[in-house]
Amino acid sequence: MKIVIAPDSFKGTLSAAQVCDIVAEAALSADPSTEVVRLPMADGGEGTVDCLLSVLMGQRQSVHVQGPLVLPGPVSTVDASYGIFDGNKAVMEIASASGFHLVNKNMRDIMHSNTYGTGQMFMDAVSRGCRTVYMGIGGSATNDGGLGFAAALGARFLDRTGRELAPVPSNLMRIEGVDLSDLDGRIAGLADNPGVRAAGSGAGPDADTAKLDADPNSEGSAGASGAGPVRLIVMSDVTNPLLGSNGCAHVFAMQKGATSPEIEELERGMYHFSKVIKRETGRDMSATPGAGAAGGLGYGLLTFAGAEIRSGVDAVMDMVGFKEKAAGADLVVTGEGRMDAQSAQGKVASGVSRACRLAGVPCIAIVGDLGEGYESMYDLGLNRIIKTRKNSMTVEYAMEHAAELLRETAEDYFVHGPIEMPTTAN
Secondary structure, three states: EEEEEEEOOOOOOEEEHHHHHHHHHHHHOOOOOEEEEEEEOOOOOOOOHHHHHHOOEEEEEEEEEEEEEEOOOOOOOOEEEEEEEOOEEEEEEEEHHHHHEHHOOHHHHHHHEHHHHHHHHHHHHHHOOEEEEEEOOEEEHHHOOOOHHHHHOOOOOOOOOOOOOOOOOOHHOOOOEOOOOOOOOOOOOOOOOOOEOOOOOOOOOOOHHOOOOOOOOOOOOOOOOOOOEEEEEEEOOOOOOOOOOOOOOOOOHHOOOHHHHHHHHHHHHHHHHHHHHHHHHHHHHHOOOOOOHHHHHHHHHHHHOOOOOOOHHHHHHHHHHHHHOOOOEEEEEEEEEEEOHHHHHHOHHHHHHHHHHHOOOOEEEEEEOOOOHHHHHHHOOEEEEEOOOOOOOOOOHHHHHHHHHHHEEEEEHHHHHOOOOOOOOO
């Protein structure tokens, strides 16, 4: 018998790799002859880098970058990290460089936060010879439309006099031109766009915090002579556009600390910014699904780096070779900490169950708990959903004893659990 174990992490309790090990031990205790394939999974969000490095035997790379908060005075820096695998591929999460958790609660200022550090992290990977970069874009502290990211790649945003502006949201309405003449030639996007022009001679940035002095093209640079442009694949299941009631300002800014007046200012600024970019370059990505992701960073990645947006779980499944490793399996076990209606919207269990249905392989999910709407997962191909928390337990107890409960549940399933009937075990 061949069993593939492909879970997400149980957030706050167990990593995906730990879940794999516990379920594998349970399966082998029931039948030592079982062929077990451990395949920790992620969906492009938190934990994606750790997951992929463990599966792909990659290396972690650290880099010193600008933090998300940009205020007058000394530049705030953070130590970000990402992974390199297969020699010339990288995987990163923007939260490592521009994450919400990097800004003190009492200092959050969305109008002066940007994604410059994410751009530096990206360019560090490029400078080390990476030709394909996978980027997860959840958990950001920013709503800058990719201003900071583009500035780290060499873009300059100019006011009506040609003076360079600091790449922060408070300056969105002041932008009247863009100079991409220094955009790194290794990056797909607008580097060779004939519509790009400088809006003036420029007089340097209007703030010392516009960018760090560090040169992303320093030692280890692959140079501009690489084989074609760097391919950027964004792992995201967010489909929001840049603008409007479903855009980045109205949907995401409040949860990052924006006030109602700031949300309206951000919406006006994003509209103005996108119109300037369209006028200057002929490109308008504002309505593209996913442009509003990560506070409009999706728009910046599409516009300035020629990014592709893919479902996070689909991208991860391709990278780890799920289809090939699941071939010939008798059972696939997936799981997550809590399964509810959102699980069907691009989470690991949804991607795994869909793939299993197409392959005709039975698939079950072992989860920490269940929430409203979990039943929709049966429509995607799950044969059975089993929760580890018993109805008499508090959530706090279940989380404290997550490993023990998972082990007991998995052992009970492999000894007693048929896979044919789509039922829910309590």
